Amino acid sequence: LSRVLADRRAESAAFFSRAAGEWDALRDELYGTTLHLDGMLAALDPSWVVADLGCGTGRTAATLAPFVRQV
Numbered sequence: 001l002s003r004v005l006a007d008r009r010a011e012s013a014a015f016f017s018r019a020a021g022e023w024d025a026l027r028d029e030l031y032g033t034t035l036h037l038d039g040m041l042a043a044l045d046p047s048w049v050v051a052d053l054g055c056g057t058g059r060t061a062a063t064l065a066p067f068v069r070q071v
Contacts, residue, residue, distance in 0.1 A: 024057050036060045044068055 019026055027035065036059065044050075049070045052061040065071045 024059055037063060040064065041067060 040060075041064075044064065044067045046068060048068045050061070050064055050068045052058060052071055061071045
């Protein structure tokens with residue numbers, strides 16, 4: 001089990017390393033251009049401070065910024 005999990009982690013890391021530069025286009029192709037926003041904007045409170053954890057290209061954070069106090 002440990003070997004299988006380690007192999008899966010390595011494969012996942014390799015995929016995201018290869019796809020990082022094209023992540024927005026890849027995500028749009030797979031899920032559509034608004035998946036990252038569906039439901040999010042309706043749930044936001046204008047007083048919120050939102051954290052960007054650095055898990056993508058920053059497009060979602062930039063889109064949310066006008067709707068919250070701070071990103």
